[in-house]
Amino acid sequence: MISADPPQVYSAGTFDLKAYLKERQALVEAALEASIPVAYPEKIYDAMRYSLMAGGKRLRPILCLATCELMGGTVEMAMPTACALEMIHTMSLIHDDLPAMDNDDYRRGKPTNHKVYGEDIAILAGDGLLAYAFEYVVEQTKNVPAEYLLKIVARLGHAVAATGLVGGQVVDLECEGQPNIGLETLHFIHSHKTGALLEASVVSGALLTGANESDVARLSRYAANIGLAFQIVDDILDITSTRDVLGKTVGKDVAAQKMTYPRLWGLEKSRQEAERLVAEAKAELAVYGAAAVPLQAIADYITSRSH
């Protein structure tokens, strides 16, 4: 394990998640801002930056930083991986929004990438972000052994490829207009489309410190639980929220006859299930004591959020 500073001490009673997220978001925004300098041909850099800097909760980078710290690492050593995760996430959003896919006009309250730059550039902006993410994590990470970094590269690739979010998106597309798919298929979609990269965010934070297999497995279970809870809450918000609050088109799942958790279970049972998953996620981390307070608070935040 590599650590310059001892893990920060938190207390569940006094921990201010809002302030914590705000501080971390600002760190991530600054790092992302610096991560892609504009060069010739400017249009592609502009397109990549347009979606990368379009706001969002920066949940994946923050999870990576928090897990790295929990395992005795530093924000500094995790920041390049955190940025790479957000680049990959942004790639998946740009490609998912394309007319040939989900055909979305708005994302985070702004026109989607292809609405601004055209479909061709949007496809290339996604490709560019994905490829650059791997270069970036390798070139920018300091004070982490090469063996650990290779594990992170492999994990990121696995989380994006057909074994991860690409596979999830394929099944999601196949199931469009099929309102009667079962729970197993619905779980497959979300554990891959959303869950795989959330898990990689948490696990890569741990791998940066050379965490052992048992810690990685525990953190992986935490991530799988909050990933599923996150999706259930997303489904609920698509029904109960408005475009102004959510910053994207709402009611799309119903319109597209998509299977969702509320459709399968009803709103009330969906809420209960999300809460159960979050409680389990938090319990996984009890073994780390007060050091796990931020990750536990993030788990709580997922079920309480309104957008």
Added chain:
Amino acid sequence: MISADPPQVYSAGTFDLKAYLKERQALVEAALEASIPVAYPEKIYDAMRYSLMAGGKRLRPILCLATCELMGGTVEMAMPTACALEMIHTMSLIHDDLPAMDNDDYRRGKPTNHKVYGEDIAILAGDGLLAYAFEYVVEQTKNVPAEYLLKIVARLGHAVAATGLVGGQVVDLECEGQPNIGLETLHFIHSHKTGALLEASVVSGALLTGANESDVARLSRYAANIGLAFQIVDDILDITSTRDVLGKTVGKDVAAQKMTYPRLWGLEKSRQEAERLVAEAKAELAVYGAAAVPLQAIADYITSRSH
């Protein structure tokens, strides 16, 4: 440097390039065939395999293997990187062929990926291949130090991102219907769209052996020269060949009012320039003696090929 066997001894007079390429192509085909086992959801694996196994010269993998051997390495240690290069190349072909990009119906004599699987799956097949390429090179490479592998990951990312083939494709798209772009822009397009990955193919073969900077720079110049020559010959063939020989639509450059080398220089000067570049590429490798014969013969092959 890591080497089990001494470099093979070749002789320029007796070297049989045709037999060499045939043998290497067979090795690469077998490795590619085994590289992507089909799993659920089958459709995306089928789509990735459809384009990956659609033939082609396998020039990038063969360059990688040959350079690794030249620098004292083995085919075995280079094969995962060789496969990753072909996965990345295939991704770029699938995405370039999309209706929003070059809108091609045929590739290597077969319907393009999106004609068979639909645009959505074609986009995802490209994304999946790109992400998997990074996982594959890390997971499958044996007996290469982690530091060397990280350099390869970074180099591959750089060759694909906006600094590489994505940037080249953007400028290519911008220049469509502009028949009067200058030589500098034309060079930018091809040194990025085609050249960057060819260079990465050669350089990564050297990096696997821990080659020093001066060797890497020399091999990089060799690759840049054959990359440009390759493109000039491609432009010439688009004018002089037929679909049956080429396996793809011909005359597209003229129809699309694309600037090409023959358009800029005429056919005769284009042929001369390609030959000059190849001669320079071969001269770069003279320092390695007979061990460089395969790479030199590949350089010759580029100007003599008819498809």
